[in-house]
Amino acid sequence: MTVFIIRRLMQSSVVVAVMSLLVFVGVNIVGDPVDMLINPEADQAEIERVMRDLGLDRPVHEQYGYFVVNALQGDLGKSFIFGEPALQLIVQRMPATFELAIAALLIAVVLGIPLGVIAGLRPEAPSSKAIMAGSILGFSLPSFWVGIMMIMLFAVMLGWLPSTGRGDTVPFLGMQVSFLTWDGLQHLLLPAINLSLFKLSLVIRLARAGTREVVHQDYIKFARAKGLSESRVVLVHLLKNIMIPVVTVLGLEFGGLVAFSVVTETVFAWPGMGKLIIDSLHELDRPVVVAYLMIVVLMFVIINLLVDIVYSVLDPRVRLQDARA
Amino acid sequence: MQFRNLLIGCAVAALAAAPAWGQGGTLTVGLKAEPSSIDPHYHNLGPNNSMAAHYFSRLVEQDDKLRLLPGLAVSWKPVGDTTWEFKLREGVKFHDGSDFNADDVLFTFERAPNVPNSPSSFGTYLKGKSFAKVDDYTIHISTERPYPLMPVDMAAVPIISSDVGAEVGTADFNSGKAAIGTGPYRFVEWVPGDRLVIERNEDYFDAKPEWEKIVFKPIKSGPARVAALLAGDVDFIDNVPPIDIPRLKGDENVQLSQGVSSRVIYLHMDQYRENSPFVKANGGGDIKNPLLDVRVRKAISKALDRDAIVDRVMEGVAIKAGQLLPEGFFGVTPNLQPEPYDPEGAKALLAEAGYPDGFELTIHGPNDRYINDAKICEAVAQMLTRVGIRTAVETMPKAVYFRRASRGGPDNSPEFSFILVGWGSGTGESSSPLRSLLHTYDKDRGFGASNRGRHSDAEVDKLIEDALATVDDDARLKLLQGATELAIGRNQGIIPTHYQVNTWAGKKGLSYTARADERTIAMGVTSDK
Numbered sequence: 087m088t089v090f091i092i093r094r095l096m097q098s099s100v101v102v103a104v105m106s107l108l109v110f111v112g113v114n115i116v117g118d119p120v121d122m123l124i125n126p127e128a129d130q131a132e133i134e135r136v137m138r139d140l141g142l143d144r145p146v147h148e149q150y151g152y153f154v155v156n157a158l159q160g161d162l163g164k165s166f167i168f169g170e171p172a173l174q175l176i177v178q179r180m181p182a183t184f185e186l187a188i189a190a191l192l193i194a195v196v197l198g199i200p201l202g203v204i205a206g207l208r209p210e211a212p213s214s215k216a217i218m219a220g221s222i223l224g225f226s227l228p229s230f231w232v233g234i235m236m237i238m239l240f241a242v243m244l245g246w247l248p249s250t251g252r253g254d255t256v257p258f259l260g261m262q263v264s265f266l267t268w269d270g271l272q273h274l275l276l277p278a279i280n281l282s283l284f285k286l287s288l289v290i291r292l293a294r295a296g297t298r299e300v301v302h303q304d305y306i307k308f309a310r311a312k313g314l315s316e317s318r319v320v321l322v323h324l325l326k327n328i329m330i331p332v333v334t335v336l337g338l339e340f341g342g343l344v345a346f347s348v349v350t351e352t353v354f355a356w357p358g359m360g361k362l363i364i365d366s367l368h369e370l371d372r373p374v375v376v377a378y379l380m381i382v383v384l385m386f387v388i389i390n391l392l393v394d395i396v397y398s399v400l401d402p403r404v405r406l407q408d409a410r411a
Numbered sequence: 412m413q414f415r416n417l418l419i420g421c422a423v424a425a426l427a428a429a430p431a432w433g434q435g436g437t438l439t440v441g442l443k444a445e446p447s448s449i450d451p452h453y454h455n456l457g458p459n460n461s462m463a464a465h466y467f468s469r470l471v472e473q474d475d476k477l478r479l480l481p482g483l484a485v486s487w488k489p490v491g492d493t494t495w496e497f498k499l500r501e502g503v504k505f506h507d508g509s510d511f512n513a514d515d516v517l518f519t520f521e522r523a524p525n526v527p528n529s530p531s532s533f534g535t536y537l538k539g540k541s542f543a544k545v546d547d548y549t550i551h552i553s554t555e556r557p558y559p560l561m562p563v564d565m566a567a568v569p570i571i572s573s574d575v576g577a578e579v580g581t582a583d584f585n586s587g588k589a590a591i592g593t594g595p596y597r598f599v600e601w602v603p604g605d606r607l608v609i610e611r612n613e614d615y616f617d618a619k620p621e622w623e624k625i626v627f628k629p630i631k632s633g634p635a636r637v638a639a640l641l642a643g644d645v646d647f648i649d650n651v652p653p654i655d656i657p658r659l660k661g662d663e664n665v666q667l668s669q670g671v672s673s674r675v676i677y678l679h680m681d682q683y684r685e686n687s688p689f690v691k692a693n694g695g696g697d698i699k700n701p702l703l704d705v706r707v708r709k710a711i712s713k714a715l716d717r718d719a720i721v722d723r724v725m726e727g728v729a730i731k732a733g734q735l736l737p738e739g740f741f742g743v744t745p746n747l748q749p750e751p752y753d754p755e756g757a758k759a760l761l762a763e764a765g766y767p768d769g770f771e772l773t774i775h776g777p778n779d780r781y782i783n784d785a786k787i788c789e790a791v792a793q794m795l796t797r798v799g800i801r802t803a804v805e806t807m808p809k810a811v812y813f814r815r816a817s818r819g820g821p822d823n824s825p826e827f828s829f830i831l832v833g834w835g836s837g838t839g840e841s842s843s844p845l846r847s848l849l850h851t852y853d854k855d856r857g858f859g860a861s862n863r864g865r866h867s868d869a870e871v872d873k874l875i876e877d878a879l880a881t882v883d884d885d886a887r888l889k890l891l892q893g894a895t896e897l898a899i900g901r902n903q904g905i906i907p908t909h910y911q912v913n914t915w916a917g918k919k920g921l922s923y924t925a926r927a928d929e930r931t932i933a934m935g936v937t938s939d940k
Binding site: 116117118120121122123124125126127128129130131132133135136139140164166167168169170175178179234237238241242245248249250251252352353354355357358361362365367368369370 | 441447448453454455456527528529530531532534535581582602603604605606628629630631632634635638639641642643644645779808809810811812813814817818834835837838843847854857858860861
């Protein structure tokens, strides 16, 4: 397993290097940040000063070299807009996004697996058909629209939940979290549901497909023949065996939840990384965009590795081996 | 768009039964843009400057129409040709209890142009000036040449306390440690992306504002901002999307406040290239740039139905324009009116100029910078096509647009031939747009920085330069009016279409004194009692 991990890490560093080049060059050929940053009243001399200060007067390959040298020392550059290290800006907003993503993932798992199993056990029942129809909606409705509709229904018309922002936070393990306060929970609920809808549908479909397959296996028939209670058959024998695809997909999807909660964060003005990245893109804050994408690449690489390891724990038949073997 | 209308329709029904708001002195404001720092000298840009105005005062303040008012200076006057004297207010205390005096002003002016990493510095207002303390409450500011805009420049720079020390950094302001001003509010905390909180300064030297505490929440998305207001999560929002205005008007629980801004939306034409990249003969062949001919530029102005732009495209929320600033601002001339819609006159002028069948043109514009900018481009293109100038439309995000419009061509020349842009006069008078848009492009002397059409006229240049060196208001007014009349009336160097009108919305009973500089200043939000 150690060999496997080392090999994977080496492959990953190549991926990271290639990504850094693509991202850096891609971001640097669009527009000019100076026009976004500068007061229109400024004269030509001030415009040139800002370009010099930000290093924009240098050719792209020179800027890239500079970026790589600094990045290897852990410095991903300073935000053009905030003047603070890009990494620090992203890390500051990370807890909010992680909180949202974890809440969404929990909702997806806690609701999705039981619903999927129910739909899989009795595929012809009306309730199962309703669940599957609902999951199609979850897949196909755009989350921007769903978010606005949820705000309209629960915040504007019913007045049950707040429409925007993060609410009160308290320190927890050195981070500011909102799920430990009542106000924070209320603020968390709508965006978490909004973000989870797609994953929820995905989990329902995976769990249903898994259940349909597993329920006809010999060991389930044997368990029933042995006279085990239905709940033991489902909760122990069936559930364990449908978890592998669910864990794989959710592991990968969790990265997506964290990296691309952009839409939900924008609609609900959630102060997380997604909102930061979309604002930075609009305002051409290149160092933040580059740093963010680098972090996302790293995150995906790590999650993939972790999924492989969890896999081997869940399914003893899987061996992590040197790829050449 | 439809669901948004639906959203508001439902909200009207829901809110009808809601109780009147009672805030206990706290006002929650939903803002489109949040500042990039609390350091008042870090980033010279709208959101930062309007937020800083809550906790920092300036020597000179500007009212909602950008007229000058005494701030930390009680009076100012020119002494001699090149020196201005500012008498400072006595008895003013900073939020930490220390006294304000001339040392703070000099400290501020030393620091403001030299903040490290500043993406847009306050040097614009301070360079070329020397500062001298006469006594604790008098300072002299000198320039090399006579300089009339001194009080206006002084209205741009927030004064900080010299107690924070010369080593103070931007991070010290963001944490609140150095955010010590003399303004009507004191800074409490800033959580970027989430909230910015301020509290009333009970020792403020001028009239105290109504609200004890203000919470600003950045809500970038327009529909989400409106929804937050309707849901009661915020009391007041800025930048109401125009599409929501008619419905919000019909909502008895919402009160709108509107006001014309100092921002003119105008068309700029390539006036210096014989062969302009986006002007073609009919059928696509090369053609000598017709926009060089003033008759063609005037024909374009006549071909614009400004009433239609205001009524249809802008949903009535705009004022048609004939010059650089709306009525009431310094430098406005009574001799220029919005050009009336005259398609026949436009065709006649085109024929006279040698283009009876018109030509082909592309209009470029941003699609996320000004209110309805892309739609205005489309309307302009249709109107021009009607008089024979077949016009294509290309719009793009501002992040891409401005670079190309300013220096996207060879040798950093403007890339486009015919563009839509806007200009908000920060000074509240017409020298600001004149020197940036209509003075000959002159990099070394800092003129014509945004003259993307490269309009150039020695007579106009002279009037502008004279105005910028004439301290006497009456004489300067004549020069500015003269420059405007020549540059627009005679040369049609730019074609103004309309002045932007901005809209704020609050809960019933909250009104806002709309500001011409488009800023959202919580001191201007008042409740009817």
